[in-house]
Amino acid sequence: MLVLVINSGSSSLKYQVRDVEAGSVLAEGLVEKIGMGNGGDGDGQVEGPRDHAEALEQVDGAIHEALGGRTLDAVGHRVVHGGERFAEPVLVNNEITRAIERLNPLAPLHNPANVLGIRAIAKKWPDLPQVAVFDTAFHRTLPEYAWRYAVPDELYTNHGIRRYGFHGTSHEYVAHRAAALLDVPVEEFDAVIAHLGNGASVTAIRGGQSIDTSMGFTPLEGLVMGTRSGDLDPSILVFLGRAGWSAEDLDSMLNRRSGLKGLAGNNDMRSVVEAAEAGDARSAMALAVASYRLAKYIGGYHVAVGGAKALVFTAGIGENSHQFRSLVAARLGALGVELDAGLNREWSKEPRVISTPGSVLPVLVVPTDEERAIAEATAAVVARSSVAP
Helix, strand or coil: CEEEEEEECCCCEEEEEEECCCCEEEEEEEECCCCCCCCCCCCCCCCCCCCHHHHHHHHHHHHHHHHCCCCCCEEEEEECCCCCCCCCCEECCHHHHHHHHHCHHHCCCCHHHHHHHHHHHHHHCCCCCEEEEECCHHHHHCCHHHHCCCCCHHHHHHHCCCCCCCCHHHHHHHHHHHHHHCCCCHHHCCEEEEEECCCEEEEEEECCEEEEECCCCCCCCCCCCCCCCCCCCCHHHHHHHHCCCCHHHHHHHHHHCCHHHHHHCCCCHHHHHHHHHCCCHHHHHHHHHHHHHHHHHHHHHHHHCCCCCEEEEEHHHHHHCHHHHHHHHHCCHHHCCCECHHHHHCCCCCCEECECCCCCCCEEECCCCHHHHHHHHHHHHHHHHHHCC
16 A cells, blocks of 8 residues: 655645555655745745645655556545544544644644645545544543643633643554564553654653653643753743733743753754763753753653663654763663663664663663554555445
């Protein structure tokens, strides 16, 4: 089955064509500056597509040769927020699209763009099955004591304010790969998984299921990220509001000007590491804050799962920054964590163990592949729908 995987943003459209049975990638790319033109500023660049429909025309042209005369069988969409309704991938129809749209207030930066991608596909290829795969779905197994906030109940019942969690597609995929690497049935796999990229989250896995996760009502809560603050005292926002900051000011500050960027002046982990190694004090402090925050979560989630069988690093920073992994591991001596310096510095596309044989808690690096997970989920949903009575 050939599946076009779409990750639609407000001004970008990332795509990949996968042959699910062969496990191969036939084409991939990114269309940027959707709805954004440079206004003919003379720098030689052309304006981006006017909308997502026009962006799809570019995608169609780009994948035509790679398909080699074959046709797409389905489209799988990454949808960030599934709310309480969606606990698994679903076949998209008009009612499902409207239901996703009704969740826009819970993810105003993501779900509207996801819907634009769905509608653009429906317009261009109306007979092509579409499947929505939700970032929040894997975390629907959180117990109520983990997803509840200690606020008046009407905030949950009237506004849906609770912990949802994100990066679920990645966490689920990595949990299965890590369990296989350790030769543990996923149903018996207890671990802590750290998905570390520009957006970052850590999840407690017990019996192969998510039982707690650091991101909450939105992807802002939890770890120090590239431009997001993660955890902070909510009274800070009240204080700043009384000082004249608007909701828009606060949102921009917390989501776009905080995290590594706020601490070190740069949200790129490689640049922050290089600056710290060159003696920049702000960058060194940023790494200390970020690694300390993550280590605290790992310790807490080790308790939550009743003793983890593994600590797993994944995503861009987790897979590629041996320096940051070392900083985190150095704070986990109480858990008996001991990295093998040589294995930690090595780079590979394959899942691997980077701890010493004597490490009480095995430490793994498992590359994530959200596009593969979305493609496989899409193929499974379409296959089920084709045999349904």
